[in-house]
Amino acid sequence: MARRRRVEAPSAEDLSRMAAEVAETAPRRAPPIAQVAGEAAAAYSPETEVDRTEAARNRADAERLRQAEAEGLVISEIPLAEIDPDDMVRDRARVDEEDLRELRDSILKNGLRLPIEVYELAEPRNGRRYGVLSGYRRLLAMQQIYDYTELPRYGAIRALVRTPASVPDAFVAMVEENEIRASLSAYERGRIAVVATQSGAFNGVEAAVDALFATASKAKRSKVRSFAAIFEDLGDLLRFPEALTERQGLRLASALRAGHHEALRDLLDERRAATPEEEWETVQPIIDEVEQGPRPVRRGGRPRSAGRAKPVDDENTMRLTGDVVLRRSRDGDAWVIRLEGARLDEAAVHSVMVAARNVLDRSG
Numbered sequence: 001m002a003r004r005r006r007v008e009a010p011s012a013e014d015l016s017r018m019a020a021e022v023a024e025t026a027p028r029r030a031p032p033i034a035q036v037a038g039e040a041a042a043a044y045s046p047e048t049e050v051d052r053t054e055a056a057r058n059r060a061d062a063e064r065l066r067q068a069e070a071e072g073l074v075i076s077e078i079p080l081a082e083i084d085p086d087d088m089v090r091d092r093a094r095v096d097e098e099d100l101r102e103l104r105d106s107i108l109k110n111g112l113r114l115p116i117e118v119y120e121l122a123e124p125r126n127g128r129r130y131g132v133l134s135g136y137r138r139l140l141a142m143q144q145i146y147d148y149t150e151l152p153r154y155g156a157i158r159a160l161v162r163t164p165a166s167v168p169d170a171f172v173a174m175v176e177e178n179e180i181r182a183s184l185s186a187y188e189r190g191r192i193a194v195v196a197t198q199s200g201a202f203n204g205v206e207a208a209v210d211a212l213f214a215t216a217s218k219a220k221r222s223k224v225r226s227f228a229a230i231f232e233d234l235g236d237l238l239r240f241p242e243a244l245t246e247r248q249g250l251r252l253a254s255a256l257r258a259g260h261h262e263a264l265r266d267l268l269d270e271r272r273a274a275t276p277e278e279e280w281e282t283v284q285p286i287i288d289e290v291e292q293g294p295r296p297v298r299r300g301g302r303p304r305s306a307g308r309a310k311p312v313d314d315e316n317t318m319r320l321t322g323d324v325v326l327r328r329s330r331d332g333d334a335w336v337i338r339l340e341g342a343r344l345d346e347a348a349v350h351s352v353m354v355a356a357r358n359v360l361d362r363s364g
Helices: 012-025 032-043 049-070 097-110 136-149 167-181 186-198 205-212 218-234 246-257 261-270 276-292 346-363
Strands: 075-079 116-125 128-134 156-162 312-314 317-320 324-331 334-340
Touching (some): 116 136, 128 156, 186 218, 186 246, 205 218, 218 246, 218 261, 218 346, 246 261, 246 346, 261 276, 276 346, 334 346
Antiparallel strands (some): 116 128, 312 317, 317 324
16 A cells, blocks of 8 residues: 655745746736837837928938949049049140140139049059049149149049949040040040050050040041051151141151151151151151152063952952952043942042042143
């Protein structure tokens, strides 16, 4: 028979200990009145409808500001010391001092009317964080004013921070800005096409001209290529290249194309001109000689075939190398000669006209 266990009542000390353990593990609940007050406070907002509308407008404005900054549409005040004006090769070969003086006077009188455009450098150097995309002359004028006056208000310049998608885009933006605001000379257009190519921005001068002057006519791009050739062959010797007129440049390019590169370089190296007129007089004899052409020498025997010309399709059509085609036709009492081919540009056509003149002068 099993023995009964004797049940003993817990002592007062045991009861106190058990009560404390239950109090620690049981979830604490706020009094009902406290819960009601908390829920009412959460549901109630002290803002009025006007306040909520203003807050929504501020959030929208902040978003638009961030978007505008990302697109380079916000004007910033950037210290001159943080801008490197020479990070990118400029399209202008030189800055006219008289124009720069007028720009300084305008800034001193009316302030800077237009902001410049800058871009962030991939690797800041000596505290300089930005390069100049457009507005080089404005930056130079402001720097000169600050150096002279040392006034803090000229120590920073208003600028738009742009982010060009690529180096070619940066060159295009620079050229477009100068084409619109202060037209470049023909030589400067050719020069920047070569410089941009040499910097690795474009795969060849042809591609550089097509990209930098995409909105220009085919004839204008042809002239740019002619002046690019002048810069490549004679740029280190010419002292007044910007003074060349378009006609002079085309004639000079024709002489280079005819193979007189070394003779022109020797003359320019030997005779250091002091004025644009003297420089043109130096190269003009060679150009005249090219345009007059060689004197024909009559020989006996069978005549030679015409150089690189391909067989004549018919009596009115002649096909040359490089897919150049010459066609002749009658227009009343006149003869018309038509030149066709992708390789033809204004300089080449000019050379053909000079050659035709020489032939007709001799036959007369």
